Amino acid sequence: MNAAVRHPEVVAAVAERLRTAGLPSPDADARWLVEHVDGVVGDPVGCGAALLDGLVARRLAREPLQLILGKAAFRTVEVAVAPGVFIPRPETEVVAGIAIDAARAAGGRPRVVEPCTGTGAIACSLLAEVPGVEVLATDVDPAAAALATRNLAVVPAAHGARGEVRHGALLDPVDPAWRGTVDVLVANPPYLPAADRGSWQPEVADHDPDRALVGGEDGHEVVDALLALAAAWLRPGGTVVLEIDERRGSDALAQAARLGLIDARVERDLTGADRAIVAVRPA
Ligand SMILES: C[S@@+](CC[C@H](N)C(=O)[O-])C[C@H]1O[C@@H](n2cnc3c(N)ncnc32)[C@H](O)[C@@H]1O
Structure with a gap:
């Protein structure tokens, strides 16, 4: 009992x-x-x-419960959390699920990149849920990259699944030979505008690092950069899945269209809020 x-x-x-x-x-x-x-x-x-x-x-x-427990549940896995590294959120489980479906649909040995990995929660879910997947995750924060490396090392990986974490900005640490070959680019990047500072609950303001939250003055710098990288690094027919600010769905769709990405759509989280932009590199 x-x-x-x-x-x-x-x-x-x-x-x-x-x-x-x-x-x-x-x-x-x-x-x-x-x-x-x-x-x-x-x-x-x-x-x-x-x-x-x-x-x-x-x-x-007002210390977050996950920091007190030292762990967070995320889809089918549990990841270690640590002070100074962004705590995974339930809404991101939906984002990870879209990427998992896209990676499974790609078949064979799908190649996935996950910049802005934090604890590595999304990469760990891919490893656990997509047989044969090859995941490369990055984070600009060395503490996050180290924690994600530890989390990936202990996740019960699906058959043939492999994952690695590298320290660095966005796709800088990825082998240039991967350019144009990636099946799925998924990320939960920083996407809040700088003006939102001051409106956060103490659990967020005092414990999540600022660079995990704020995506430049208008909030969209990293999302826009990742959409541009997706247009170059995805294989034709590959899919980009990015978590976004619920207020910025139409901006993300417009940016995807400007970059020539197709089949763009906004997906909602479990609360009904616009939460992810999904788009495809044309064949
Ligand atoms: C919102 S957190 C998301 C973490 C994790 N993916 C999750 O969903 O729990 C954003 C992460 O992006 C990282 N980051 C911020 N700017 C970055 C950049 N230019 N390149 C790579 N990582 C970056 C931060 O260090 C932080 O770990």
């Missing part, structure tokens, strides 16, 4: 503290924290009580 079921009174007390402080998901957070302490010391009540109290205090100080 899990700890949250064994000790409902502890879960309820923690949830009440979080709820009183105005945290958004007190019941789920309380269950996670109690389970975590049980996993560490085998008892969230006796010898684990002080540890639980310390973790609740961190959450009350």
